[in-house]
Amino acid sequence: MELDSKIPEGPLAEKWSRHKFGLKLVNPANKRKYDIIVVGTGLAGASAAASLAELGYNVKAFTFHDSARRAHSIAAQGGINAAKNYQNDGDSVFRLFYDTIKGGDYRAREGNVYRLAEVSVNIIDQCVAQGVPFAREYGGLLANRSFGGAQVSRTFYARGQTGQQLLLGAYHALSRQVANGKVKLITRTEMLDVIVVDGKARGIVTRNLLTGAIESHSAHAVLLCTGGYGNVFYLSTNAMNSNVTAAWRAHKKGAYFSNPCYTQIHPTCIPVKGDYQSKLTLMSESLRNDGRVWVPKNQQDAEKIRKGQMKANDIPEDARDYFLERRYPSFGNLVPRDVASRNAKYVCDEGRGVAPTGLAVYLDFADAIKRDGRKTIEAKYGNLFEMYEKIVGDNPYETPMMIYPAVHYTMGGLWVDYNLMTSVPGLYALGEANFSDHGANRLGASALMQGLADGYFVIPYTVGDYLATIGPGDKVAVDHPAFKEAEQRVHDMNNRLLSIKGSKTVDEYHKALGHIMWDYCGMSRNAEGLKKAKKMIQDLRAEFWQNVRVLGTNEEMNQSLEHAGRVADFLELGELMVDDALHREESCGGHFREEYQTEEGEALRDDANFTYVAAWEYTGDNKPEVLHKEELVFENVKLTQRSYK
Amino acid sequence: MKITLKVWRQKNSNTPGKLVEYQLDNISPDMSFLEMFDVLNGELTKKGEEIIAFDHDCREGICGSCSMYINGRAHGPQTGSTTCQLHMRSFNDGDTIIVEPWRARAFPVIKDLMVDRTAFDRVAQAGGYISVNTGSAPDANEIPVPREIADTAMDAAQCIACGACVAACKNASAMLYVAAKVSHFAVLPQGQAERTMRAERMVAQMDAEGFGACSFTGACSVECPKSISLDHIARLNREYLGAKLTSNNLQG
Ligand code: SF4
Numbered sequence A: 001m002e003l004d005s006k007i008p009e010g011p012l013a014e015k016w017s018r019h020k021f022g023l024k025l026v027n028p029a030n031k032r033k034y035d036i037i038v039v040g041t042g043l044a045g046a047s048a049a050a051s052l053a054e055l056g057y058n059v060k061a062f063t064f065h066d067s068a069r070r071a072h073s074i075a076a077q078g079g080i081n082a083a084k085n086y087q088n089d090g091d092s093v094f095r096l097f098y099d100t101i102k103g104g105d106y107r108a109r110e111g112n113v114y115r116l117a118e119v120s121v122n123i124i125d126q127c128v129a130q131g132v133p134f135a136r137e138y139g140g141l142l143a144n145r146s147f148g149g150a151q152v153s154r155t156f157y158a159r160g161q162t163g164q165q166l167l168l169g170a171y172h173a174l175s176r177q178v179a180n181g182k183v184k185l186i187t188r189t190e191m192l193d194v195i196v197v198d199g200k201a202r203g204i205v206t207r208n209l210l211t212g213a214i215e216s217h218s219a220h221a222v223l224l225c226t227g228g229y230g231n232v233f234y235l236s237t238n239a240m241n242s243n244v245t246a247a248w249r250a251h252k253k254g255a256y257f258s259n260p261c262y263t264q265i266h267p268t269c270i271p272v273k274g275d276y277q278s279k280l281t282l283m284s285e286s287l288r289n290d291g292r293v294w295v296p297k298n299q300q301d302a303e304k305i306r307k308g309q310m311k312a313n314d315i316p317e318d319a320r321d322y323f324l325e326r327r328y329p330s331f332g333n334l335v336p337r338d339v340a341s342r343n344a345k346y347v348c349d350e351g352r353g354v355a356p357t358g359l360a361v362y363l364d365f366a367d368a369i370k371r372d373g374r375k376t377i378e379a380k381y382g383n384l385f386e387m388y389e390k391i392v393g394d395n396p397y398e399t400p401m402m403i404y405p406a407v408h409y410t411m412g413g414l415w416v417d418y419n420l421m422t423s424v425p426g427l428y429a430l431g432e433a434n435f436s437d438h439g440a441n442r443l444g445a446s447a448l449m450q451g452l453a454d455g456y457f458v459i460p461y462t463v464g465d466y467l468a469t470i471g472p473g474d475k476v477a478v479d480h481p482a483f484k485e486a487e488q489r490v491h492d493m494n495n496r497l498l499s500i501k502g503s504k505t506v507d508e509y510h511k512a513l514g515h516i517m518w519d520y521c522g523m524s525r526n527a528e529g530l531k532k533a534k535k536m537i538q539d540l541r542a543e544f545w546q547n548v549r550v551l552g553t554n555e556e557m558n559q560s561l562e563h564a565g566r567v568a569d570f571l572e573l574g575e576l577m578v579d580d581a582l583h584r585e586e587s588c589g590g591h592f593r594e595e596y597q598t599e600e601g602e603a604l605r606d607d608a609n610f611t612y613v614a615a616w617e618y619t620g621d622n623k624p625e626v627l628h629k630e631e632l633v634f635e636n637v638k639l640t641q642r643s644y645k
Numbered sequence B: 001m002k003i004t005l006k007v008w009r010q011k012n013s014n015t016p017g018k019l020v021e022y023q024l025d026n027i028s029p030d031m032s033f034l035e036m037f038d039v040l041n042g043e044l045t046k047k048g049e050e051i052i053a054f055d056h057d058c059r060e061g062i063c064g065s066c067s068m069y070i071n072g073r074a075h076g077p078q079t080g081s082t083t084c085q086l087h088m089r090s091f092n093d094g095d096t097i098i099v100e101p102w103r104a105r106a107f108p109v110i111k112d113l114m115v116d117r118t119a120f121d122r123v124a125q126a127g128g129y130i131s132v133n134t135g136s137a138p139d140a141n142e143i144p145v146p147r148e149i150a151d152t153a154m155d156a157a158q159c160i161a162c163g164a165c166v167a168a169c170k171n172a173s174a175m176l177y178v179a180a181k182v183s184h185f186a187v188l189p190q191g192q193a194e195r196t197m198r199a200e201r202m203v204a205q206m207d208a209e210g211f212g213a214c215s216f217t218g219a220c221s222v223e224c225p226k227s228i229s230l231d232h233i234a235r236l237n238r239e240y241l242g243a244k245l246t247s248n249n250l251q252g
């Protein structure tokens, strides 16, 4: 199949308005004749479901949580970007567009990113009208901060809980439509297959997590708003239940998967403590504004710290290596996420890491406290310091914090065109589930922006064009054999998982996969390691299907069975990530191939050969996937090498 | 650390449940309370016993999923935190810990430690929103909101809908949750148009769900992981009374 991105013609700033004008409209009286399925109720899903219901469509919204408000968007801390230029500091739609394209290391589409920047301003208006309690100045106007090294203050925030407040805004809008009867909300239900008939998406098959009932739902269009796949690494900042299953099963039904190797590793997370660790906690990026990152200069000191024979404060100033300040004199501790993460890994690989595991570096506030006083630091970071103390049991006002990078976000996802439609007509992907706007690296405070842009301001227009084209009669009922067959497949898969009765738990396989991914397809990769990882994943997958132990039955609440299905999908995705990382013989953003770096050890892109989106096509179980390329065209920005020296 | 756990096991809502005892010998004080359950569930699986069901997701105190009643306290002994933020260093070697689900008529047990909290969502659907369709909003800075007002709204809006307030209340009242939601909107200029209707409808739904009456003992606020203040309950009472006096909609 030809990949048509459907980027509209015309000047960058006019593309979206021209496109909107060109889209077909569904007559208001006809909207109620269309059914739309929305899977996932995070920022993208809840905003899409609410907005489409407001327009008059019949929406069925699904979540595997008990409540729509528990989706993992709720955990985003920092903020949301918007090109409002309220601070009069020179921000503009073009600047936000430019920063996002550059931050993504020139691996995103100009047209999409410009639209994102353009609608960012509407998002803030919408959220404020919904009652989102953004931070305010004393005059009552909205406050902004600069975030993630941006040179303008364009980030809107609600304390350290911006994701929570934005999601609640969308949840409230959704709740109103549930009350109006325009959204049927189906909770504790997981999507396990997409139905494609005559080349169009026709509905989904789900499992009721309370009863185990496998059910079919038909619709004119299906929207996947199911988040990212960071949990393929087992340990990540994602929530425990975040998974790739909906996206992956759609992929197996014909939706191409793009750039799976683009994963974001966040530099400031609380380090791993032990084998029992179940998830990692992010400490906001803002800490790097005042904290200084260091490790001991020599291995002996580091070793003594690891063994508990020395403490951080015993290391004299001249025996400390402030490695970010040393290597990047102009950006220092504020280098971008990928650069900070990689450097922490290097010093730990050299045996200079702290904490008993050797996988941690210090983030030290002693100088900031001396300079500004404890009060000031407390006002800025009090809640973060408290959170750290709760988890680690150390007081960061007295001993430096320990941090280590952790998987945080996945830029890759289902391939979508400008209309957010996947390669399967009628099947859409929104938010983190798609690949579209962040290129090879996402900027801080841009994930919330994209989720809401897709849901509030893009899909309500673009889905109408498709629906108007097919007409209300073009729908397949749930008694169609395609639904019955899919239900059967889901039953068969679950029964197979339950009948293996092997000796290892699902968790053990998930952890093993996570280790492989982290070691060979994590912060830095090389061909040899990736090849090894591919084999290891194949073996692990084969073993999983022979030796996993899932107890209980399908016909009841069964958390082990849920987890097993998700891990089975991760075991397939992991291999595709490795393939993608192996084929991309360059370094860009979150994808760092050790073979491709500048003399200073920075990511070295190969624009001549890799300025494209990789879109992978599934061709059958255990068969190699087929690579399609969508060339990226840059007409408005010049590709440059990032430098933070 | 060695820990004795007594955990509520209940197959489903129709079957009676009971406390079952488990011994754990190898618990690290750095483990989180839920990680201890992961370890236990791993051991149970190996032994061929069904794992203990419990709700959890973010494990960083924000999604509101986790909900364990630990040694007689909602979310356990640590104040201002959720079950997932509790670590084993809050306990002593050799302790016996009793873990039960939230107990409330409006929160029926689904399985083991998992309860049905959809009543909260239905209360939100009854009026916990500002009616504004996508695309119809004025510029975000058109209506200034004084900082103290925004702060008060945020204090209330921080509620994570965990239900600890209900579990901690001897009457299983949902007043703190409802009050937080009503307050959040009632103080903001954007929330004024629907103010009276909102309070009335949400309180009516709360009653219909079978939550108990509020006798203002304050147990809810003490156990609330977000330390939502009782002031919001006072505000809800004023809102509700005001609504009763001014509204045309006098039933309920
Ligand atoms: S008010 Fe507090 S205890 Fe009650 S649901 Fe909200 S966060 Fe939980």
Ligand code: FES
Residues within 6 Å of the ligand: B055, B056, B057, B058, B059, B060, B061, B062, B063, B064, B065, B066, B082, B083, B084, B085
């Ligand atoms: S698991 Fe999310 S609040 Fe505890």
